[in-house]
Amino acid sequence: MLALVLTVGGAIGLIAAFALTVEKIALLKDPSYKPSCSINPVLSCGSVMTTEQAEAFGFPNPLLGIAGFAVVTALGVVLLTGALLPRWMWLSMQAGVTFGVVFVHWLIFQSLYRIDALCPYCMAVWAVMIPIFWYTTLHGLSRGLLPVPEQLRGGVRAVASLHGVVPTAWYLLIGVLILQRFWLYWTSL
Numbered sequence: 001m002l003a004l005v006l007t008v009g010g011a012i013g014l015i016a017a018f019a020l021t022v023e024k025i026a027l028l029k030d031p032s033y034k035p036s037c038s039i040n041p042v043l044s045c046g047s048v049m050t051t052e053q054a055e056a057f058g059f060p061n062p063l064l065g066i067a068g069f070a071v072v073t074a075l076g077v078v079l080l081t082g083a084l085l086p087r088w089m090w091l092s093m094q095a096g097v098t099f100g101v102v103f104v105h106w107l108i109f110q111s112l113y114r115i116d117a118l119c120p121y122c123m124a125v126w127a128v129m130i131p132i133f134w135y136t137t138l139h140g141l142s143r144g145l146l147p148v149p150e151q152l153r154g155g156v157r158a159v160a161s162l163h164g165v166v167p168t169a170w171y172l173l174i175g176v177l178i179l180q181r182f183w184l185y186w187t188s189l
Contacts, residue, residue: 005135006076009128010069016124017065023121024049024060037120042182047117053110061107065125068100072132090145093136101133108174112181126174134167 023035027049037045048054054061075085075093104126111118140146141156148156159166179186 002135002139003076003079005131006072007080008076009132010071010073010076013065013069013125013128013132014073016121016128017062017069020045020049020062020119020121021060021066024054024062039120042118042185043120044117045119045121048111048115048119048122051110051115053107053115056103056106064103068096069128071096087145090136090140090143094140094146097129097133097136101129104129108177112177118178118182127171130167130170134170135163138163 019037023037023045026033027035027046033046035045035049037043038047041047049060057064072093075089079085107122108126111122137146138156138160141148142160
C-alpha cells in the first residue's frame with residue numbers, strides 16, 4: 001500500500017507543483033495574467049501566488065514541491081518493483097515528509113487566516129501530503145525503522161490496523177476549518 005500511496009500521491013503532488021510553477025511564471029511575465037486556478041474570490045491561486053508566503057524561502061514554493069514530489073514518486077516506483085530500501089533512505093524520507101507536512105500545515109494556516117484565499121493546486125498538495133506523511137510514518141514505526149519504546153509497540157500495531165481513521169479525521173478537520181473560515185462566502189452563493 002505504501003508504494004502505491006507514494007507513487008500516486010507523489011505524481012499528483014508533482015503535477016500540482018508543476019502547474020503552479022507554470023502559472024507563477026506566466027504571472028511573472030504578465031502581472032495582469034489571471035491563473036487558470038483563480039475561479040472566484042475564495043478559490044484564487046492568483047491571490048495566493050502574489051503573497052510573501054508563496055515564496056517562504058526566497059523562491060516560489062512549488063519548486064520545493066517539484067523536487068520533493070519527484071523523489072517521492074521515484075521511491076514509490078522503486079518500491080513497486082519489490083526493492084528494499086536501506087534504513088538511511090527511510091530516515092531521509094521520514095525527515096523530508098515530516099518537513100513537508102509541517103510546511104503544508106503552515107501554508108494551510110496562512111491561506112485560511114492571513115491570505116483569505118484557497119489555491120486549488122495548493123489544496124491538491126495538501127491532500128497528498130497527509131497520506132504520504134502518515135503511511136511513511138506508520139511504515140517506519142511498524143518496521144522498527146523509527147525507535148518505539150517497548151510499551152508503545154502495541155499502540156503502534158493498533159493504530160496501524162486502523163490506518164485509515166487518522167487521515168480521514170485529518171481531512172475532516174481541515175474541511176471543517178475551511179467551511180468555518182469561508183462560511184459567509186459559501187452561504188451567499
